[in-house]
Amino acid sequence: MPNANPRRVVEQFCTRFPDQLVSLTRIIGDDKASQFQLKRNLKKLHEESHRLKGASYCMGFPRIGAEFFKLEQDTQRLLDSKEDVTPKLMERIYLDLSRIAKLRRSVDPEHSKLVQSFENPARQTLGDADAAALKQLLKAQHILFVEDDISVRNLVRELLSDMGVGEIRMANSGQEALEVMRSFTPTIVISDWHMKPVDGLSLLRQVRSGATPLKVQTPVIFLTSENNAEKIHTVIRNGVDHVLVKPFNRSVVTRAISRVVQQNQRSH
Numbered sequence: 494m495p496n497a498n499p500r501r502v503v504e505q506f507c508t509r510f511p512d513q514l515v516s517l518t519r520i521i522g523d524d525k526a527s528q529f530q531l532k533r534n535l536k537k538l539h540e541e542s543h544r545l546k547g548a549s550y551c552m553g554f555p556r557i558g559a560e561f562f563k564l565e566q567d568t569q570r571l572l573d574s575k576e577d578v579t580p581k582l583m584e585r586i587y588l589d590l591s592r593i594a595k596l597r598r599s600v601d602p603e604h605s606k607l608v609q610s611f612e613n614p615a616r617q618t619l620g621d622a623d624a625a626a627l628k629q630l631l632k633a634q635h636i637l638f639v640e641d642d643i644s645v646r647n648l649v650r651e652l653l654s655d656m657g658v659g660e661i662r663m664a665n666s667g668q669e670a671l672e673v674m675r676s677f678t679p680t681i682v683i684s685d686w687h688m689k690p691v692d693g694l695s696l697l698r699q700v701r702s703g704a705t706p707l708k709v710q711t712p713v714i715f716l717t718s719e720n721n722a723e724k725i726h727t728v729i730r731n732g733v734d735h736v737l738v739k740p741f742n743r744s745v746v747t748r749a750i751s752r753v754v755q756q757n758q759r760s761h
Contacts (some may be wrong), residue, residue, distance in 0.1 A: 498611050499552075499648050503602045506552045506644040507550075510600045511675075517590060521583075531578040538586070539568040543687055547718035548642045550740040553607030557596055558718075558740075564589040566572060576715075610742055627747070628657055630754055635660040637679035639670040639696065640716070649683070652743050659752075667691025674705050681750060683737075686717040686728070693717070694728060695697045701732040710760070714752035716741065 520538045522530070548562035567587040569579055602608050636658050640646045646663050653661050662677050664670035668691040670684070682700065684693040693715060703709050707750050715728050716740040725736055737745060 498653060499606075500602055500605075500608050500611075501622075502644060502647045502651060503552050503605045503608050505647065506548065507600050507602060507612060507643075512596060513541075513545060514590070514594055514597065521586065521590075526582075526747055527578055532572065534567050535571055535578065535586075537571060539565060540687070540689075541719070542568060544642050546643050547685070547739045550718060551607070551645050551648060553605035553740065554600055554608070555606065557600060557738070558595065560589065560593045560596065562718075568639050573620065584629060605744070607740070615702075627751060630751060631657045631747070633676065633680070634750065634754070635662075636681045636750075637662045637670060637673060637677065637752060639664045639665065639682065639684040639688070639693065641665050641669060641685060645685075645716075649746075656747060657744065662698070663738075667693060667696035670696055671699070678707065679711065680710045681753060683714045683716055686715060686719055688704050690737045694731065696726065697731050710757065712757050714749055714753060 516539065522534050522543065522673075526534070542561045543566040546558050546565055549555075549558035549561055564586070568590055571582060571586070574582075576582070602706070612690070616702055622674055636653055638646065638649050638661065640649065640663075643665075646665070647758065650661060650663060662679070664673050666688045667684070670682070671691065682696075684696055686693040697707050697715075699711050700707055700711060700713060701709055712734045714735045714737060715733050716737045716739065719725060720738055726738060735749045737749055
């Protein structure tokens with residue numbers, strides 16, 4: 494099998510990027526709307542900025558990801574504030590969007606650190622025996638990947654397939670993952686955190702409580718752009734086996750899968 498090259502997935506992300514920026518400006522709507530509607534719009538903008546932050550990091554555009562992170566933080570401050578949302582307070586949001594729009598020309602596959610890392614890979618250091626054992630381990634896995642961003646889903650599908658994972662299923666939310674579990678029994682679940690209608694934490698809790706068809710000890714890996722220690726400790730306390738913070742690459746995902754499989758084998 495030829496080595497995976499995420500260029501096609503990154504190209505698709507870049508093509509969609511201008512339209513996604515337009516969608517963000519439409520979410521804001523009229524800043525003279527009612528306070529209820531303004532807060533509702535800001536909540537949606539917060540969700541979308543979080544999603545695009547993670548996708549931008551994963552596609553190899555850390556500067557864009559950092560700008561979406563700032564937008565996410567600024568919308569969260571307005572949502573947390575007890576003050577009315579005024580046009581003056583909204584100026585910070587408009588400035589955030591303006592900075593992102595000015596950077597849109599940099600959202601190009603040639604500038605993607607992800608593409609660069611795949612087209613100029615580091616040398617492999619595994620010996621023949623270790624490589625063969627890893628290949629066998631990956632082939633035995635049946636992985637369910639849960640993520641609401643289509644670009645990240647496409648990227649991970651390509652990576653897992655190229656790694657030689659035995660079977661791969663995708664879900665765009667925790668709710669869809671629960672439906673997939675009725676007919677598919679994964680050996681590992683890899684899930685994003687922030688999704689609707691069922692988020693990754695709720696999905697994890699249902700697996701660990703025995704509320705799904707899966708064994709309660711099924712390894713669960715979280716893939717998230719959250720780098721808040723308190724939040725990460727929350728999922729650890731709820732039984733997650735490993736946390737991958739976006740961005741990621743093939744070797745990081747491979748090590749995470751190998752680690753949780755071996756931990757699961759030792760504990761049973």
